[in-house]
Amino acid sequence: MEKNKILLDGELQRVKHDPLENVNIARSIERPTAKDYIDMIFDHFIELHGDRAYGDDASTIGGIAMLNDMPVTVIGQQKGRDLDENLKRNFAMPYPEGYRKALRLMKQAEKFNRPIICFVDTPGAYCGLGAEERGQGHAIATNLFEISELKVPVISVVIGEGGSGGALALSVGDQMWMMEYAIYSILSPEGFASILWKDSSKVKEAADLMKLTSFDLFNLGIADKIIPEPTGGISMKGPYQDCMQYLKDLLVGEIRSLKAMPIKGLLKKRYQKYRNIGI
């Protein structure tokens, strides 16, 4: 753990978070959204819209930008700050066209040899008639399939909620990082409790069992880094600049070293990362 944990304000935080408290912080409306990270970390961001097949899904944003002197492609799942914006963004629950837009932009990045950075923040892929009719499963599956062989570095940062397959479809690259108070799980604790105990109010029990904090994911070897946050979680109403600057420095360094790897080695390492999870 310590090797990737860095000093913020000179104080090393090694306290394990209470899972339920952590879930609430991860969902807090004051946390920076994907767009906040994009604005702070990148220059000249131009948002690009649409999946070229059906429409433009506002739950997922993406485009091109500069990271210092490096052209990159940035994709993020975008939550709203108020009800209106959340309705527009579908509470960051993508439809299939959100995943297809993301993949279109990733393929474009591959063509122009741009590294890809994804900001993951979704309760999950949307469940509804239209999502099923237009192949939610197919859209997620295709992303998992194609990203595994994309010939550019791909880094994902889970900034808030990493909900199930909806998060996985944007987080299967070379590196998966988590903000300290972000969560990543197979299902929301509410859904988990509802499936296992037919009682969605047993959120605390579910959160305790699920191993969904950044510390758990790091210990399971799934998260590669934890980005430390100010105590109690990063907030747009508190000091967030240092934390984001730190993330930016890490991204710059990591992309440099991933770009220096021969592409064959990069893809082999990416394959092995997932190949080794499980038995």
Added chain:
Amino acid sequence: MFKFFGKQKKFSASQFKQKEVPEKLYNKCESCSEMIYYQDLDQNKHVCPKCGHHFSLKAYKRIELTVDLGTFREFNKLMKTKNVLDFPGYMDKLDKASKQSGLKEAVITGYGDIQGKRCVICVMDSNFMMGSMGSVVGEKITRAIEKSMKHRLPLVIYCASGGARMQEGIVSLMQMAKVSAALKKHSEMGLLYICVLTHPTTGGVTASFAMLGDIILAEPGALIGFAGPRVIKQTIRQELPEGFQSAEFLQDHGFVDKVVNRNDMRKTLYRILKIHGGE
């Protein structure tokens, strides 16, 4: 070509038959309520002779109906699940599922010939914990894909799954990425992958290998979707249209190549294998 069979035990299809629990003399069709004499049902490959309803099939029975007699060689027969997240009660649940189904896990994998065409075949069984995908299911399928790459053989996967296995949490979710990445390698080698979607195919399996076949077949009436109907109903708070998420619905919406009656499945698989050449 035959030397890789050396280490594997031989099982002929007729042996599976003997091991099965004796069936009831008469079975009631879940769809039209017709009472069917077991021998008639068995002769009709467990399809209701009156209404065409496809009964669920156990994995070994499916293999018996699909591959040439005596050609099936099973891989990783003894691979058993570990309790990766120390989930309380999981091992007992697995033992129970194992006793009920006579299986060690929710998928059976191996070599088999379909009318003389050799392939690697994986068959999921919904009788084992709803066919859910945990680390063993992910690993067995990945190893089967790797075998088919090693020997340049076509791959056939029969899907039947309620989705990712809750008790293995995030590790289950990562199996989607693992299997999809292996399939991408398989595809890059120019090898054929046929998936057959059977009742039910949902969740993490739909959002990974079930939607990645070069050719996707489905059994009539099978429920196929990302989210289950109950979850969608809860989300949108309205009744679902008739036939929503059925195999025919998916064919109409462009996500399944062909709905094939079980009585024609073996022939159809053979024809596809033949058109793609090979041994």
